[in-house]
Amino acid sequence: MSRRKEMQRFIRAYKDETKVTEIDMKKVAKWAAGRGWPLPLPPDPLDLLAKQFTDAAREVVEYDKKTGKPYRVYHALKTSHGGTQLHFFVDIAEATRTQMHVSLGLRREQMVSDGLMLSYDQDHWNDAHPDEDPIQLPMDLSFDIELRKNAPDEDEGAA
Structure with missing residues (x-):
């Protein structure tokens, strides 16, 4: 096992x-x-520090000078080297089109995987509780994204 x-x-x-x-x-x-x-065993201190830097990089948000909208500065990429999977980050201002396409595609795939599992969980709960109103969450997030894009900022520092 x-x-x-x-x-x-x-x-x-x-x-x-x-x-x-x-x-x-x-x-x-x-x-x-x-x-x-x-x-x-306790984690390797260098691995722990690298993870802390990774977490810090994922939180870096700047604001577009033209629109005032937030964007993430550092974008993750994966690559394989000698059979080992490596992760690295690129600054959005320096990333090539290919790097950004790959990074954005990886994030989209994470969303699709989350949505698929959410739909399985929803379907299972609904099947297991036939006497209750079914939970029906829409999977098309376009409207929700547009609402948030156009909502007034609650906090200038929030992303």
């Missing part, structure tokens, strides 16, 4: 034993550790 499958089995066992319906994963971790689950 894979490590992930084993962890999923522990989550179910924790839920069955405690009878909780809202699961706090920190409590699951403590419960699992008490039953012999090995604690992970």
Whole structure:
């Protein structure tokens, strides 16, 4: 059994034993550790620092001088080198068309994957609760995006 499958089995066992319906994963971790689950090694400090820089880069937002609208400065790209997947960032002002097309495509694919899973979850809940009004969330986000694009700014610093 894979490590992930084993962890999923522990989550179910924790839920069955405690009878909780809202699961706090920190409590699951403590419960699992008490039953012999090995604690992970601390992360490499350099890897941890790189992740902190990654998180910081993803939060950098500037405002278009012409429109005043926000945009993300750093865009993630993936590449493979020697069988290892690497991630790097490009500044939107310096990115080539190809780099931006790839980066934007990756973000769009994340949205599609999220939307697909959301629709599966919605369909399952609706099937499992036939006596309740079905939840129907529209998957076309165009209208919502246009509303937000044209909404007055609540906070000058918000993106």
